[in-house]
Amino acid sequence: MPLALLALAIGAFGIGTTEFVIAGLLPEVAADFGVSIPTAGWLISGYALGVAAGAVPMTVLGSRMRRKHLLLLLMVVFIAGNAISALAPSYAVMMTGRIVAAFCHGAFFGIGSVVAADLVAPTKRASAIAFMFTGLTLANVLGVPMGTFLGQEFGWRSTFWAVVALGVIGFAGIAVLVPDLPRAASGGVLQELRVLRSGRVWLAVSMTVLGFGGVFASFTYVAPMMTEEAGFSEGAVSWLLVLFGAGLVLGNLLGGRFADRRLMLSLYLLLGGLAVVLAVFTLTATAPVPAAVTLFLLGAFGFATVPPLQMRVLDSAAAAPTIASAVNIGAFNVGNALAAWLGGLVISAGLGYTAPNWVGALMALGALLLAVVAGRLDRVPAAEATGAAVPVRVATPC
Template sequence: MMTTLTAGSFETGRAARWALVALGIGAFGIGLTEFVIMGLLVEVAQSLSVSVPSAGLLISGYALGVTFGGPLLTLATARLQHRNVILALMAIFILANVLCAVAPSYGLLMLGRVISGFAHGTFFGVGAVVAQSLVPPERKASAIALVFTGLTLATVLGLPFGTELGQALGWRATFWSVSGIGLLALIASALSLPAGTHGETPANWRSLARLLRGAPLLALATTTLGYAGVFLVFTYIAPILTGISEVSPSHVSRYLLLFGAGIVVGNMLGGRLADRGLRPALLGTLAGLAAVILAMRFGMGNPVAAMVSLFLFGAAAFSTLAPLQAFMLRQSQGASAELASTLNISAFNLANAIGAAIGGSAIAAGWGLGSLFPLGAIMPTLAVLLTLATFKSGKDS
C-alpha cells in the first residue's frame, strides 16, 4: 500500500520510492506522447487529408509547446503546492491527449499537441525538484535519473509502440492508450506525492531574468550544445542504418531497441557519477559522448558493428542527462529551481531543433550521411570547452 508523504518529511524508504515511481510513470506517459506520432505520420496525413510534411509539423508544434509553454506554465503555477502542480499537469496531459484522440480536424489535433507540450516542460521541471526533495543530498542526481528513466523507456518504446498499435487499431488508439497511462500516473501521484511543499524561491519574471544571464545561461548553453550533437545524429538514424549499415528497413526497430538498452544503462550511470562528483561527471560524460559519436563514423559500417555502436550511443547520450540537469540546478541557486529545471528542458528541445536542422542542411548540401558523425561530435566538444571555461572563470556555483 502506498504511503502519503507530508510536508517537511524526509523519506528514503518505501514512501519515497513510491513517489519516485509515480513521477516515473508520469514521465513515461508524457515522453510517450512525444514519440508515438513519429511512426504514424502517413496514417494521420491520410486520415485528416493533409500532406505528410504538414503532419510532421505536429512534432514541431509539440516541441514549441515544450520550449515556450513550459516556462510560462511554470510561472503561472508558481504559488501552488508541488503536489497540486503535478496533479494539474497530469489532468492537462490527459485532456490534451483525449483531444488528440477525438480531433476531427488537423487544427484541433495540433492544438492538442501544443497543450501536451506545455505539460511536458513543466512536469519535468517541477518533477526534478520534487524528486530531489525526497532523498538525501548524496542521492539527488540519482533521484533525477530515476524520474527520467520514464522518459528513457518512452524513447525506447514510443516509436515501435505507436507504430504497431496505430497500424493495428488506428492512430487514434495510440492517444487513447497514452491518456490511460496519464490516468494511472494521476492516481499514483495523488496517492504518493508529498503534500504542502513549495519551492524555496517562487518562480517569477525576475527569477526568469536572472536565469537568462550569467552562470545559469552558460549552463543552458551547455545543455543545448551537448544534446544538439545527439539529435544531429539520432534524427537521421533510420537512413543511417539502411544507407550506411545496410540494415533492412524491417529490422530498424530492432536496432533501436539496442539504442534503448544503452539509454537505460547510461541514464542510471550518469546519475551515480553525478552523485559522486558533478564536475568530473559532467566533463566525462560530455567528452565520452563526443568520442562515441565520432567513433560511429567507422562503427556503423556493417550491421554487427552497428549493434555495438547504437548501444554505446544510447548509453553515452543519456549518461549526460542527470549531470546536465543537476548542473543547471546548481548554477541557479537563489533563483526558482522549478523554473531553472523547466528552462533546461526547453534547452533540450532547442537542441533537438538545432541538431535536426544542422543535420538536414548537411544532407541537403550533399555532404552525405557520414558527415553527421564529425558534425555531431563537434557539439558536445564545444559543451566541454564551455564547461571548462565556466569552471575556470569561477562562475560555477
C-alpha cells in the first residue's frame, strides 16, 4: 500500500479519537464547566450533528480545489476546532469547538475515500479505503483509552491538545506523502450535486443507514447490557470495549479484501452475517463468555460492512463521486442516531436491554434486502442491451 494511505490513516485516527474520547471524559468536563453529565453528553450529540450537517457543505465549498489541498484545509479546520475545545472557557465555547471539528469529519472521510481509491489499482480500491478507515478503528482501540487516561491524569484539556498534535502530524503527512493527483473530469459542483438525483446512489446510502445503524442499535446500550444481563462488573466494560474495537480492526481489513474480490457478494454475506450475529446476541447476552465472543463478532461483522458500503456508493456515483461519498459518511452518523433512538424506544417499552439487538438485526436485514434490490438493478442494463444471460459478477469496482 502507498505511504500516502498511512497519512490518511493518521488523520482518520485523530478524527476518530476526538469523536469518541469525550465519552470517557464527561465527568471531568461536566465538573469543570459546572453542568450535569447529561448536559455534557450533548457534546457527543453536537459532534454527530456537526458531522451530518457539515459533510456536503464542506465538500461543495472545496469543490473547486484539488483534493489534496482540500484535505489539508480540512485538517486545518480539525486542528482549529480541537484547539478551541482545549482553550474553551465555557461550555458554549466547548460546544462550538466540537461542532467546528465535526464539520471536517464527513468531508475528510468522503474525499479521503476517493483519494485512497485513486492511489491504487482498480482491484485494490476497497482495501485502500479499508486501510484509511483503519485509523478510525484504531482510535477506538488505542486513541480513546489513551486519551481517557491522559485526561484523567492531567486534565481533560491535555487530551484535546494531544489531538491537536495528531492533527498537525496528519497535516504534515498529507502535505508530504499524498500526491497532488489531478481532479477527475466533471462538470463542477452542479455535476456533483446532480448525481444525488440518482436512485441508485440513494439506495446505496440507505443501505449504509440501515446496515451500520444496526450495529449501533446494540452498541449504544452495550454497557447496561453487559452489566445487567451478562453479569460483568462495571470495571470490565472498558476491556469489553477494547475487545469490540479489536473486532472493528479485523473486520475492517477483511471487509476491504472481500469487497475487492466480489463487492455485491460481500455485501450479501456481511449484512446477512451481521443480522445473524445481532439476533444471536439476544440469547448470548445473558452469559459472560458467550456475550464477550458475540460482542467481538459484532465489531468484526459491523465494520467489515464499511469498505463495501463506501465502495458501493463510489460505484453508484462513478461520474461524480466526491459529494456522494461525503453524503454516505453522513449516512453512517444518521444511522447511528436513528438506531440509538429506536433501541431506546424498545428499552423504554420494558422489553429489556437485549431488545435493541432485535432492532439492529431487523435494520441489518433491511439493508440486506436493499442490497439484493441493488444487485438486481445492476443486472437490468446488461440483460436489456445484450439479451444474454446475466453475468455472475456485477458491480465490479471501476
